[in-house]
Amino acid sequence: MKISGVTLCAMMVVSVLLLEAPKMMVEAENCNPDELGPCISAVTSNTSPTKTCCQKLKQQKSCYCGYLKNPNYREYAKSSEAKRLANACQIAIPKC
Secondary structure (H helix, E strand, O other), X not given: OXXXXXXXXXXXXXXXXXXXXXXXXXXXXXXXXXXHHHHHHHHHOOOOOOHHHHHHHHHOHHHHHHHHHOOOOHHHHOOHHHHHHHHHOOOOOOOO
C-alpha cells in the first residue's frame, strides 16, 4: 500500500500533537492531544470525522491558540486538514 504525501503529513501532525502538546499546554488544563486519537482516521483517510472526534475537538478548542503559538505545532494547527475537521464538526476556529 502506497502512502500519499497528504496522508503522511496528516499522520505526522497527529503524532507530533500526541507526543509534544502535553509539554506546552500547561495553560489549558483540558489540553491533552491523546484525546484526539478518534480523529486520526478522518485525517488519514480524508473521511468525515466521527461524533467522538468532534466531541474531542470541541473539548480541545481552547488549546488552539496555544498550538498556534508553538512553532512545532503552528503549521499543523493552520493546516487545511485542521480547518476541514473543524468545519465538518461545526466548530469555529478561535481568533488568537
